[in-house]
Amino acid sequence: MTKATETSADSAIIAQHIVRRFGDRTVLDDISLTVPRGELFGLLGPSGSGKTTLIKLITGIDRADAGNIQLFGEPMPQLKMLQTFGYMAQSDALYQELTGKENMAFYGSLYGLKGKVLADRMQSAASLVNLTDHLDKQTSAYSGGMKRRLSLAIALLHEPQLLVLDEPTVGIDPVLRKTIWNELRTLTEKGVTIIVTTHVMDEAEKCDRLGLIRDGKLIAVDTPVAIMVQAGVHTIEEAFISLGSERSEHS
Numbered sequence: 001m002t003k004a005t006e007t008s009a010d011s012a013i014i015a016q017h018i019v020r021r022f023g024d025r026t027v028l029d030d031i032s033l034t035v036p037r038g039e040l041f042g043l044l045g046p047s048g049s050g051k052t053t054l055i056k057l058i059t060g061i062d063r064a065d066a067g068n069i070q071l072f073g074e075p076m077p078q079l080k081m082l083q084t085f086g087y088m089a090q091s092d093a094l095y096q097e098l099t100g101k102e103n104m105a106f107y108g109s110l111y112g113l114k115g116k117v118l119a120d121r122m123q124s125a126a127s128l129v130n131l132t133d134h135l136d137k138q139t140s141a142y143s144g145g146m147k148r149r150l151s152l153a154i155a156l157l158h159e160p161q162l163l164v165l166d167e168p169t170v171g172i173d174p175v176l177r178k179t180i181w182n183e184l185r186t187l188t189e190k191g192v193t194i195i196v197t198t199h200v201m202d203e204a205e206k207c208d209r210l211g212l213i214r215d216g217k218l219i220a221v222d223t224p225v226a227i228m229v230q231a232g233v234h235t236i237e238e239a240f241i242s243l244g245s246e247r248s249e250h251s
């Protein structure tokens with residue numbers, strides 16, 4: 001890819017030579033990645049490999065020690081870019097003493113939503129995650145999966161151009177998980193870019209492209225099929241093991 005293309009606002013995310021260290025430990029080591037608009041991009045890697053750290057840098061929640069990141073052509077971090085993405089963190093940031101509806105209304109108001117627009121968005125987001133009948137319950141009475149679904153609904157409220165989902169389907173049953181993945185696909189068809197971290201291999205296969213991350217390095221970035229072909233295997237799980245061990249042998 002040429003330099004001219006890499007500075008284009010057609011890309012949702014451009015990360016160049018990102019390094020993040022904590023103390024003397026290099027958690028992200030020279031990561032470069034371009035995600036075009038409307039792509040469903042999956043970050044796959046074992047626990048502690050640096051997935052959350054990378055998405056925190058992409059959203060400007062954290063700052064890299066070296067390298068640069070652009071979101072929709074804008075250098076990050078930047079406060080005004082908060083409006084462009086919805087972020088569903090790994091741990092749910094919900095007010096336990098409020099109801100589901102009150103949590104949604106609170107976060108919606110932070111995005112400047114009010115009145116009928118807010119009410120309509122709350123209704124459609126709640127319906128998407130199958131929570132409509134539980135909105136008047138206090139969040140402390142929700143199950144883990146319900147809390148995840150409420151967090152997802154909140155991330156969607158302001159109809160962001162980019163959705164960043166850190167392990168969105170943990171604790172969610174297979175039927176609802178399928179519904180959510182179908183909806184993520186519908187969103188990308190409308191031009192929304194989605195970056196999702198997952199440990200679930202069959203979810204990884206549903207992504208347009210995957211970034212395999214291991215020990216802070218991107219060991220492969222391609223479509224799931226191309227990654228399996230490259231590794232000469234039939235599953236993403238095998239590809240991950242095979243490509244990861246090739247790397248260890250050569251490092």
Ligand SMILES: Nc1ncnc2c1ncn2[C@@H]1O[C@H](COP(=O)(O)OP(=O)(O)OP(=O)(O)O)[C@@H](O)[C@H]1O
Pocket residue numbers: 022027045046047048049050051052053054090
């Ligand atoms: N603020 C921090 N201070 C020190 N170390 C950190 C900090 N944040 C992350 N780390 C370390 O960086 C490494 C990568 O963490 P990260 O949360 O990015 O991994 P992950 O791939 O998202 O893991 P998981 O799948 O378990 O969420 C871990 O070893 C973690 O302990």
